[in-house]
Amino acid sequence: MSFNQIIFIIFSSMLLENVILSQFLGICSFLGVSKSRKSAVGMGLSVVAVIVLATTVTWLIYNYVLVLFDLVYLKTIVFILVIASLVQIIEIIIKKFVPSLYKSLGIYLPLITTNCAVLGVAIKASQNGLTFFNMLLYALGSGLGFLLIMFIFSFLREELEKRKVPKAMSGIPIALVVASILAIIFSRYVGIVKEDEGEKEKELPRTANVISMHLTPSDEYLDNIIRRMK
Amino acid sequence: MTKKENFLKGFIKENPLFVLLLGTCPALAITTSLENAFGMGIAFIFVLVMSNTIISLINSFKKLKELIQPVRIAVYIVIIASLVTIVEMIMQAYLPDLYNSLGVFISLITVNCIVLGRAEAYASQNTVSDSVIDGISMGLGYTLALIIISLIREFLGNGTITIWGDLQINLQGVFEFLHITPISFFTSSAGAFMVLGIVLAIMQAIKNSKDAKEKEAKKQEKEVK
Amino acid sequence: MKKNLITGLVLSVFALICGLLLSVVNMFTAPVIEARTEEKINNSIMEVCEVYKNNKDTYTIDKESIKHDEVDSVYLVKDENGEKVEVIYVVSAKGYASTIQMMISVTKEHKIERSVVISSAETKGDIKTHDFMMDGKDSLADFDKLSGSTISSKAVRKCFYTALDLSYEDLK
């Protein structure tokens, strides 16, 4: 695993395939909790933590229980059950032992159970057959993408609140139009990252023997020779 | 609330997408063609009606209701998730093309706020028959909203309207008449946000003018008095 | 403690009923899904492999003998004497919004015979109907990319490359 590849996976899941803007996951909380910057960042941070944790657990269950027993069709029910329970358990524990953390991040946890970003990323990571390390990177990148957009968007919305907007457009409609413009900007990130050199095409053919290639020269090669002879 | 009112509320007054602003994820993601909206709507109605029925049935037994209290949400989620999985399996078997184009969003009906919201807010407190009507009403209302958005997006973005499979209405002529080409922006993700935003703005404008009229009417009433 | 056990039991009873229900439904739908996939693959093979289509009775398709990590499956087309005639690959690559899966047939001369996109949910461009100008070619020199969707084109190009590359090994 080269450094390039790591960067590629993180950037592509964070910017190119942004969970909110291009995959439309977690829109409810994107619109709901982005009214103030503080809660948006809190939500974003807890999503990052839960996505990484939940994806790891579900990936392990998928590959070592469901695939092994040929029970892939149970994935939705098992995943959501695990995620919901996990989140609830974490919430209770933080509430008891780290009240300050609960006040700043923990209150977002229940909302995360019904956040499709978490289940969506977990299903995609398992179904696409990623390796363990790639899955971690993918989950981290997706979570960071969520956090980034939440931050930018809450900033924009705070500014919007101060401006005068036509009455019909105020609130959610104008926020959606702003999100649209943000999506246009983010769709332009395509091409900012390139896949690793290792993925680059080598010269064809890989295993063909060199002799046979010389015995049957291509038309182009013959053309060149004839032209030169003239 | 009468049964008729209960049935009609999901369409406009309490439309889950336009008024309650729930279930926005699939509404943005899969509304690229009318066929997708239909498919999603059918799957959604099935899950919502069934989950409402089962959950109101469970809650009609007092003993059972107390028993599941600590793991209430988990039980609801298990029920909803298995209904979703059934839909998923049937769709994969008999409607594979639709299954492919809806992709992960069928599984994500599980975490759709509308389903869980209705289960908690309505089905757990009302009778079975009321919950069924509520499910049908909300499901149809949501489907209607999906259809409206997908009609706009598919027409403006592709110039076509796909009803089901190969059954397609070609409206390229309209664009040719105006000497423009379909605007592919509307099928992209940015277009989805824009269309939903504008539709919501129109809804809000209608509501605002209605409210203003009502206020005026009340004012006049007072003056008469 | 007893109360906790009861709660655990309640949830497990619900999970049990749901698991039962799902496995029963799965028993009915799984064969249909399998048959459908099988049929789809067979139809695609007919579409990409002219030789097999014309000699259905004498030619056989070997589905098991070769496996590669890079591709989803490999089908060897053999004539009546068991000689390899063609090789068909099912290759997938990540595109713009989805994973593109293609079926590509390569002849004994390491030329691509035909290709077909099996599944893709790409939003940009019409990848399923676009002609990439690869039929009958043995290199990627003439690859005609789908304008406006660089990433999808790259994925398709990668599929062709993998198929051509592996054919040198498989058709020996």
Added chain:
Amino acid sequence: MEILIPVLVMLGLGFILGFIISLVSTKFHVEEDTRLTTIASMLPGANCGACGNPGCQAYAQKIFDKESNGEDCTVIKGEAKEKLLEYIKENIN
């Protein structure tokens, strides 16, 4: 056999998770004002975030702290809403 394995997997998973949730929630229980828990139980619990708060519990807290009047929830309507507003009127203000 085909049915047995999924049923066993679901059974085991359900039991373990249910047991742990119940255990953790009783063991690590934090005492709260009963008014807060009552408000939380009156809210839908769907945690949709449509009211602009991170979840129903957080919204209940906000109502409890007198930062909201309870009219922001988009999910509950009609009778349930009136009940909630009445409770808030009587016990919080």
